[in-house]
Amino acid sequence: PALDRDAFRAWSNEMVARTSPEAEARAYQEMPAYLAELAAAKRSRPGQDLLSAMIHTVDEGGDRLSPDELIGMCVLLLIAGHETTVNLIGNGMRALFAHPGQLADLRADFGLLEGAVEEMLRYDGPVENCTDRLALEDVEMGGVTIPAGSTVLIAMAGADRDPERFQQADRFDIRRDSRGHIAFGHGLHYCLGAPLARLEGRIAIRTLLERCPDLRLDAEETELPWMRGLLIRGARELPVRW
Template identity: 50%
Template sequence: MSANESLKNALFTEEFTQNPYPVYEKLRQSEPILNLKFPDGRYGWLITRYDEAVAALKEGRFIKDITKAYGAEHTSVFSTNMLFADPPDHKRLRGLVQKGFTPQRIADMRSHIQDIADTLLHEASAKDTINLIDEYAFKLPIIVISEILGVPTEDQDKFRVWSNSIIGASNRETSEEVAQHMHEFIAYLKDWFAKVRENPGDDMISQLVMAEDQGDRLSEQELYGVVTLMIIAGHETTVNLIGNGVLALLEYPEQRKLLQEQPELIHGAIEEMLRYNGPVEFSTSRWAAEDMEFHGVQMKKGDLVVVSLNSANRDAGPFEHPDLFDITREKSQHLAFGRGIHLCLGAPLARLEGEIAINTLLRRYPHFELQAGVDELRWRPGMIVRGVEEIPLALHPES
């Protein structure tokens, strides 16, 4: 078996999911644009080195709209949004949502997000041990994005179940359970949109639905896609930013101590958390729009292209000592939120939520401890997010 065949076999295994970085390092050195079979059965190219990753994320000859590559029968009800669109549709769809994520609007949310963090950690104080993911890292961003969108409080937990199913389906055939969750989600959205049409509010969903009702730019299919993207992307990135960030601080106690002593370092700390073990493992799919050469590799029209964002962020070319976690690292051009026209729209909100969540945890419970071995934590399977399912923490509030 060749070295590269051995590396292909190491990809997407349970061991790889636990710690993909040794495999990534070998791939960056031996074959940074690798042709392979992905877990869902599709063949395509995996890009692992930083320079090629940046070029791929900005390459106009790679398209995001699957219907252009394989026809409309391959699309899904959730994929008609700006993340899976090409110009000019991309600009139109992104523009609809961008109004809700202006820098000023996000800055105005700081005190409210702080109140949410304080409330959640106060509720946790009655327990000796908490699951950081379920009781804090998930709850904070889902509350925030739900309030922006207008999701009723009592329905927020449903969105986690549906979101996990949609993301989990990214690396396997759709199971009966996943199909059922998708059906429930569509039915919920259809009912929700109908209620909004009768009684619109000042939330973002009301604005989008009413714009569509007034003959503006959203079709029914686009409405499903845009709302789904905002619900999933609006909390999944932050859940794993908080979880992975806390794990990095536990792994590097001297960095944790430094941040506790100098909480103003939180901006750089968040950027390093995003780089070191980012919340989004892989980019969403792209396809070659034509036969082409890309960085010395011959690609055929319709070829699938996926970028490993986390591998690019561990490349020793742009990042000195990339496998070390250093919150004082010089500002880095990491790819955690992508690059080019598909740069994550919610990145400023995720950063703000991460800053508040982690600094508040450090301030209120400075002696928290992990109640498991790091190697015992189970990382979520899938081809999109990177995060653990649980983080059991002893808070030690009286220490």
């Protein structure tokens, strides 16, 4: 519901990059409680929305999502769909501000947009590390043995700056071929929302540039610390003028 967006956004921000341990704990308590209440309301008065559909969906075996699974699925979909795209737009604009020549080129030719969004995903993808993986057997990688049973954290942001895969990998270049980046993960858990996220990113960046011809950063690049935390890469604030 539109009225609840500010509260939702604050909880969601705390859950990916806390401002304090207390605020984070509060968010983990309040968001599921809010969603449980919303689910109860949808259960009695279903609408044409995803939450109502998830409440009433029954799989082939006749199984329904349990109340806890339903809340877990909502948190996953809403956070996975929100914090990621927000930071794609933020990080992408930040990179353009830092490369004014490329910003001007993009404004002059939106044919560059698709490639630009892919490069934004590669250069500063909003998801830095994937969720934990478990080694089912001993795995040898780069001269190191990962023993069976250990958890593994894969730094996708690091892989996307791999100089063996991308020439001058630390350079932002909207004209490069950035295909093969793994900003949306890889394999079984490849991002469910990748086509939607790409579409949202292209629409948002283009709309911003078209509506705000004088859009510019209103801070020094060095004044914009990255959020702390392992999952999401983004600035807490990106002050602009237009």
